[in-house]
Structures are given as C-alpha cells and as structure tokens.
Amino acid sequence: MDKLGVLLVSYGAREVAMADTLLRSKNHNVQLYVADKQCNPYNAKHAAKHAVIPSLDVNEICRFAEANKTDLDFVLVGSENPIIKGIRDLIEAKVGIPVICPKKAYAIEESKVAQRLLFEEIAPEANPRFKVFDPAQYKSEAEAKSAVYRWLDELDNQVAVKPDKPALGKGVGVWGDHFTTREQLWEHFLSNFKYGAVILEEKVPGEESSCMGFCDGKHFIPLPDTRDYKRAFDDDRGPNTGGMGSYKDAKDYLPFLTAADREAELALAEKVFKGWRKKIPDDTALRGVPLYLAFMHTGKGIKILEINSRPGDPEIMNLLPVIKDDFADVCLRMIDGNLTSVEMHKSATVLTYKVPPDYGGYSKVHAGKLDRAAVGGPVDLSKAEALSKKYGDKIRIYPGSMELRDGKNYALKSRVIGILGIGKDIEEARTISQEGAKAITGGALWNRTDVAAKDHIAKSIKKMEQLRKA
Numbered sequence: 001m002d003k004l005g006v007l008l009v010s011y012g013a014r015e016v017a018m019a020d021t022l023l024r025s026k027n028h029n030v031q032l033y034v035a036d037k038q039c040n041p042y043n044a045k046h047a048a049k050h051a052v053i054p055s056l057d058v059n060e061i062c063r064f065a066e067a068n069k070t071d072l073d074f075v076l077v078g079s080e081n082p083i084i085k086g087i088r089d090l091i092e093a094k095v096g097i098p099v100i101c102p103k104k105a106y107a108i109e110e111s112k113v114a115q116r117l118l119f120e121e122i123a124p125e126a127n128p129r130f131k132v133f134d135p136a137q138y139k140s141e142a143e144a145k146s147a148v149y150r151w152l153d154e155l156d157n158q159v160a161v162k163p164d165k166p167a168l169g170k171g172v173g174v175w176g177d178h179f180t181t182r183e184q185l186w187e188h189f190l191s192n193f194k195y196g197a198v199i200l201e202e203k204v205p206g207e208e209s210s211c212m213g214f215c216d217g218k219h220f221i222p223l224p225d226t227r228d229y230k231r232a233f234d235d236d237r238g239p240n241t242g243g244m245g246s247y248k249d250a251k252d253y254l255p256f257l258t259a260a261d262r263e264a265e266l267a268l269a270e271k272v273f274k275g276w277r278k279k280i281p282d283d284t285a286l287r288g289v290p291l292y293l294a295f296m297h298t299g300k301g302i303k304i305l306e307i308n309s310r311p312g313d314p315e316i317m318n319l320l321p322v323i324k325d326d327f328a329d330v331c332l333r334m335i336d337g338n339l340t341s342v343e344m345h346k347s348a349t350v351l352t353y354k355v356p357p358d359y360g361g362y363s364k365v366h367a368g369k370l371d372r373a374a375v376g377g378p379v380d381l382s383k384a385e386a387l388s389k390k391y392g393d394k395i396r397i398y399p400g401s402m403e404l405r406d407g408k409n410y411a412l413k414s415r416v417i418g419i420l421g422i423g424k425d426i427e428e429a430r431t432i433s434q435e436g437a438k439a440i441t442g443g444a445l446w447n448r449t450d451v452a453a454k455d456h457i458a459k460s461i462k463k464m465e466q467l468r469k470a
C-alpha cells in the first residue's frame, strides 16, 4: 500500500474524527502529521509528527508544512480561523502542497452580510427579510437606535440579531429566546455593533437541519442531513453554544422532514452553489466543505440561516464514519477535481458532547449538580474506550478540547469529548452514545441528555405538522 502523508490542522474533536477516518483507510497507508491547538491525546498517540501551535497561526502551520514537505501529499483543514486567515493560499504558494479547504477570498463564513447579499442575488426566496446596520452609516448611537427601533416596529420585534463577523456560534441573539424586551435586544445589538456591522433579520419559525457537502471546486456533493443541538441545556434551554450534540437518521433526511423537503434542500443547495460558482473564475477555489448550510424548514419553504466554509462541528462527526467510500480517496478526488459522488452507509449516528463545568454557563445555572471535587481533575476515558469490546466499531470516542499532560487527560475550556454511536436506527445509535458519555468520569464534565431523544424528535415532528397546516 502506498504511503499517504496528510497534514491535519486540528482544532478539536471534529478534526480527530477526520484523523480517525483517514487512519481507517483500506486503500492507503496514511501517515498523519498534525498541527494541533493543544496536545490532544488522540493526535499525540496517532500522529507520525505532532506540533502544538496553540494559536493555529497560519505562518507557523506553514513552517511546519515546509519542514515536512517531502513526506506530505496534502493538507486538510477543519476549523474556520485558519481558513479565513488564508491558510490554503499561503501553503499552496509557499510550500506547493495542495490544501483541502476554500481559498481565503471564498471563505464566505467570514461575513454574514456578504452571505445575505449573495442569496439576495441567487436565491432571494431563501432569505428572511433583513437589514444591515453598519456603524459607518450612523453619526450617533441615538441615530442608530432609532433606525433599529423603526425596523423592530416593522417586524413586530420578531428578529434575530447577527453580527457580520463569526463569533463562535455565540453572537446570534433571537427575540423570545435570548431577549424579551427591546432594551435587552439593544444591549445585545450594541455589544456587537461596536465591532462592526450587525444584521437584524426576520425571526423565522421552523425546524433546523444542517446540510453540508464535499466539493472539488466544480462539483458539490451534498451529504445526508444532520441536526445540531445548539442550546446549552436539555429542552433547548440556555445560551447558544458551538453545538452540544447532533444526529443523523439512517435515511438521508431527518425524521421530521419528508422526501420532498430533502429534494427542496438539494435543489436550493445546488442553486446556491451554481450561482456562486458562476462568479468565481478559479475552478479549484471552493475545494473542501465550502457550503455548510444551516436551513430553517418553515412548512412553507426553506430559509437559509447561514453558511459556513468548513465542516460542521459536531455534525461532520455524524457523517465521516459512515462514508462507504475510502475517505482518503474522497480527499484525493477533491484535489484532482473529479469528485462526482460519495457513497454513504444507511446508518443512523448520534453524537453527544461532554463539556466542562463553565461551558454554556452550566456551573452557574446548575451549581447544585456539580461534583466540585472533580473540577479541573483528570478525565478517565478508559471505561468508555472499553465499550468497544461490547459495541465494536459502533462507538467512537473523539477527544476535542482536551490536553494530555503527564500521561493524564485534562479538560480545557471548550467542548471536551465527542462520543459517537452508530446504529441501524437513531435509538440504537443514541443508546451507545449516551452509554459512552456516562462511562467517561472525572473533570466534572456534563452533557445534554436529550440529543436525538424520542420526545425531542416527536416535538420536531409535531411542530413541522403544525407549520405545514398553518
């Protein structure tokens, strides 16, 4: 088997899932080089070479690539910051190795305003009503405030507040969920407005799905739908987070959607891709996962909440392990420009994230439930890893914001560890994921217990029925 040298730029569990999927390649002997945000225990164990670059600074990553260039076939990037900072342009120009992610100019995740304007041109039906408030347009705060309040009058306060620039999933505020008075909304607006433009868009009711696809620059190959659990606590309470868990059904679409909804999603994704592609002269610029679409299904059509220029975290973990094709070959086809299909297993998957005590404000809201003695202590993965004796390949443990120190694992500040269950249906996958989550002890980590739960899904089904009837 030929050796395939891959440099993975790794932020957390999402990239560990990429590494794990690559290392299971049957067609290639993958040699993993990792530029790591911290000493992630999975990467430390499996990488042929491992460099810790806490800032994930693109110049430092480029130097690591240069130093190992003769052993590398390509670079794979998962997280937004290096993509937005132009890692692809830099490494391809300086080192000459192909990089799998979009080019800087097309990392459209960088601007929610640019996204809304693009959809206005290509697929206006998928845009909620919106207005951009740019600090440069207003002479005073008072002037901006009265413009904002006039727009609130027009939309009857039913808005989502969105900073133009990414804020790690934490900048968006929604009327009724995050604030219930104009004063609270204004405060949230201002906290973002001081850094740049803010969008106020119509709050659209519905159920969400995530749809992302691999792309060789010319072809966009959509993957099955996934559902992200954004809010911190069970029953969708608490602040938005990066995502506390996610699921995928055995079929390509989610249990609360229909085959027709899926067709509509695919048509919209293709329309956005084709319309956008037409404006881009470079045939390879959109390589990677240039379009990760967050859809809102309203019962009367689909709205796009946002697009990202990278794989979703956690959602890509629901997809990578159930790709039937060899993932290393998928990567090579993205580079060669001949990725025309990706075969998937018909399995359901459920991902549950364990997170540290302060994540999502848990330690304040649920102080009574915290095991204080365990806070900051080592995390024991051994019982969860031993579950592979019972479940075989149906359980995967992906360390994320976790650091190996003196032979022990410690939780850092973000999402610590993703536990994926794979099954013939959602229930089986969920049972495995939850059992894995329970088996991880130490560090006072916690997790949502209702990811892909029957009741949660039943609520989505009911809501969609009502929206379709309304």
Ligand code: AMP
Binding pocket: 128, 160, 162, 169, 172, 174, 201, 202, 203, 204, 205, 208, 230, 240, 294, 305, 306
């Ligand atoms: P985003 O970062 O744009 O994905 O937004 C985070 C979350 O805010 C989404 O997952 C939705 O739950 C919610 N959201 C964003 N935009 C809207 C909108 N226009 N209407 C209703 N909810 C929204």
Ligand code: GLY
Binding pocket: 169, 228, 242, 243, 308, 311, 312, 313, 314, 315
């Ligand atoms: N799951 C949300 C994100 O990746 O942005």
